[in-house]
Amino acid sequence: MQRSRASSTSSGRLQASQQVQPLDAPKIIVIHPGSQHLRIGRACDLNPLTLLHAVAYKRKHQEGDWPYHDPMLPSLDNINPAQLQVEFEEQRLIASRILQNCVIDDKQRLRVATPPQQLAHFNRKSVAEKIPPPGNLSEERNRQWLDRGASVLFDEQILRLSTFDARDYDIHFPIQRGELNVHRQKGGSLQCTLQHMERIWSYALEARLKIHLRDLRSHSAVLVVNDVYVRRHLREFMSLLLQRLGFQRCFLVQDSVASTYGAGIGFGCVVDIGAQKTSIACIEDGISQLHSRVRLQYGGGDINQVLLMLLRKCGFPYRECSVQDSYVDARLMDKLKERFCHLNAKVCGAQEKQFHLRKQNGQWLRYTLQVGDEAIMAPLAFFHTELLNITGKARKALTQQPPQEQYDCEDCFDAEYLRETGRKNGARGADASVAPHLNQPRPLPPITADDEELNVVDQDDQPMSNGMAMGGHGQKHFTDTTNGIYQYGQGQVMPLDQAVLEAIGRCASSETKRKMYGSILLVGSSAKIPGLAAWLQSCISQQVQPGIEVNVFTKGMDAGMVAWKGAAIMSVLESARELWITQVDWNRHGLRLLRERSPFLW
Numbered sequence: 001m002q003r004s005r006a007s008s009t010s011s012g013r014l015q016a017s018q019q020v021q022p023l024d025a026p027k028i029i030v031i032h033p034g035s036q037h038l039r040i041g042r043a044c045d046l047n048p049l050t051l052l053h054a055v056a057y058k059r060k061h062q063e064g065d066w067p068y069h070d071p072m073l074p075s076l077d078n079i080n081p082a083q084l085q086v087e088f089e090e091q092r093l094i095a096s097r098i099l100q101n102c103v104i105d106d107k108q109r110l111r112v113a114t115p116p117q118q119l120a121h122f123n124r125k126s127v128a129e130k131i132p133p134p135g136n137l138s139e140e141r142n143r144q145w146l147d148r149g150a151s152v153l154f155d156e157q158i159l160r161l162s163t164f165d166a167r168d169y170d171i172h173f174p175i176q177r178g179e180l181n182v183h184r185q186k187g188g189s190l191q192c193t194l195q196h197m198e199r200i201w202s203y204a205l206e207a208r209l210k211i212h213l214r215d216l217r218s219h220s221a222v223l224v225v226n227d228v229y230v231r232r233h234l235r236e237f238m239s240l241l242l243q244r245l246g247f248q249r250c251f252l253v254q255d256s257v258a259s260t261y262g263a264g265i266g267f268g269c270v271v272d273i274g275a276q277k278t279s280i281a282c283i284e285d286g287i288s289q290l291h292s293r294v295r296l297q298y299g300g301g302d303i304n305q306v307l308l309m310l311l312r313k314c315g316f317p318y319r320e321c322s323v324q325d326s327y328v329d330a331r332l333m334d335k336l337k338e339r340f341c342h343l344n345a346k347v348c349g350a351q352e353k354q355f356h357l358r359k360q361n362g363q364w365l366r367y368t369l370q371v372g373d374e375a376i377m378a379p380l381a382f383f384h385t386e387l388l389n390i391t392g393k394a395r396k397a398l399t400q401q402p403p404q405e406q407y408d409c410e411d412c413f414d415a416e417y418l419r420e421t422g423r424k425n426g427a428r429g430a431d432a433s434v435a436p437h438l439n440q441p442r443p444l445p446p447i448t449a450d451d452e453e454l455n456v457v458d459q460d461d462q463p464m465s466n467g468m469a470m471g472g473h474g475q476k477h478f479t480d481t482t483n484g485i486y487q488y489g490q491g492q493v494m495p496l497d498q499a500v501l502e503a504i505g506r507c508a509s510s511e512t513k514r515k516m517y518g519s520i521l522l523v524g525s526s527a528k529i530p531g532l533a534a535w536l537q538s539c540i541s542q543q544v545q546p547g548i549e550v551n552v553f554t555k556g557m558d559a560g561m562v563a564w565k566g567a568a569i570m571s572v573l574e575s576a577r578e579l580w581i582t583q584v585d586w587n588r589h590g591l592r593l594l595r596e597r598s599p600f601l602w
């Protein structure tokens with residue numbers, strides 16, 4: 001490890017009460033939970049299992065009880081759907097003009113647009129054809145598509161729930177937009193959310209990894225957590241792993257730090273684009289730089305919604321598609337995006353595509369359609385973020401408050417708690433003349449009940465200033481406040497390139513900034529969109545001072561697994577031994593251990 005916690009623990013601090021056992025990769029379980037997927041596996045595995053991070057409980061149909069469904073894709077903003085359509089169309093035209101200005105070859109020829117009306121002419125006439133079940137699916141398995149007898153469904157079984165079938169289940173995704181999905185509706189309390197998580201992880205361990213839960217006491221766990229975290233939630237994760245699931249020991253690692261290990265780089269700006277969130281953090285010497293961290297509330301799921309809207313504009317032949325109610329349709333949009341979308345300006349013109357779909361009655365259908373600029377315009381929404389307004393205009397940018405400004409009433413070693421309760425010269429509370437450092441202004445109060453450690457920046461909340469992000473020029477769009485909060489424009493969703501420029505601009509020295517520009521690592525499954533790295537590189541290059549080298553890259557491995565692999569590598573390092581927190585120690589010392597041992601500033 002680049003940074004040893006041993007060097008930062010004083011002699012008077014905690015010593016492990018148990019001798020650390022030899023490292024044994026098959027007995028270490030690495031867990032990376034996300035908004036859509038859970039990645040889990042043994043540290044010795046080449047790749048983790050990837051399964052849907054959701055659970056569906058069969059409902060008892062009772063009077064007054066309605067099914068509860070967390071959507072798989074971010075919901076459309078339905079405050080004023082008609083207005084939304086009009087605004088979307090305006091933005092589509094602007095994006096189309098941007099694309100037409102793209103030079104596609106050495107002869108400086110410009111890109112030719114494919115108008116949706118031209119595609120609609122073909123698509124509206126396209127009729128679905130009945131086809132037999134795909135080759136490897138027997139008639140028998142096609143009939144038993146869904147296990148209707150099971151009281152709980154996981155993974156693929158949830159993805160087979162149509163609008164009709166879903167009515168029999170309460171469906172929960174315990175993480176949404178990268179954060180624990182705590183809400184006021186059915187099954188939305190913090191304890192319920194943790195219970196959903198426990199059910200999914202237990203299923204993955206027992207049914208998929210074939211590890212009995214009672215054997216977990218001889219296993220260790222590494223949990224990959226967000227860079228921008230809520231301390232209270234991390235505490236709950238520790239209890240879930242050590243007390244509820246019963247792992248022998250565990251440690252937590254931030255996802256950007258794990259990604260640098262997975263990619264084999266010593267430093268870099270990690271841009272993680274997942275299903276529902278994008279997080280950015282600059283890593284140096286194994287530490288995620290506090291001020292550079294930001295989590296943006298958009299990801300691949302929002303691109304699915306943009307794609308569907310664009311396809312509808314050109315006569316999408318599967319007219320009943322309802323991603324809000326049907327998990328089959330949400331899954332279909334994932335697949336279509338993964339197959340069609342790209343950010344390669346040289347690819348233009350209409351292309352004929354096909355997709356298959358199983359109907360509720362077991363009949364398979366084949367749809368044929370033509371796709372043109374929709375395929376490039378949907379992912380362009382990462383840069384032209386006005387297109388993302390359909391899934392919410394008032395999008396929040398989340399940064400993390402420094403540790404000394406975080407107040408945790410259950411942490412009896414919390415700096416604020418000690419300040420409030422400490423006795424100086426026999427008096428409660430400190431006198432400014434005696435201990436001026438203890439009389440600092442009180443930290444900001446919690447922002448929300450659950451997210452007290454997050455700086456939640458509602459993009460409409462703050463006045464504009466001329467705050468200039470360093471590194472680039474022409475970035476006059478950021479509000480810069482004293483505690484590291486920033487926002488983009490007058491409430492717009494922050495474009496990806498601007499967010500990266502701002503994150504790097506917040507690094508301490510120009511040397512560090514220069515290093516970061518030269519090493520921008522793209523991870524998360526949405527980073528697999530062909531051409532994304534080159535597009536981002538080109539956008540950033542145009543905005544930095546001349547002479548600064550910009551390098552945006554992915555590693556030659558599944559971008560969605562980089563963080564998991566990094567955590568697996570870390571877990572077996574000799575230098576990671578001091579990070580482990582045993583069940584016995586956690587029961588005895590609790591939170592204090594996270595302060596002492598976590599590989600990031602608690």
Ligand SMILES: Nc1ncnc2c1ncn2[C@@H]1O[C@H](COP(=O)(O)OP(=O)(O)OP(=O)(O)O)[C@@H](O)[C@H]1O
Nearest residue numbers: 034035036037274275276277300301334525526528
């Ligand atoms: N080849 C691909 N091309 C484009 N997008 C892809 C590809 N493969 C997967 N995706 C998209 O990546 C998203 C899932 O990403 P990932 O599994 O990293 O998210 P997550 O970790 O579950 O969520 P989050 O990081 O938002 O909490 C989905 O929107 C999926 O459609």
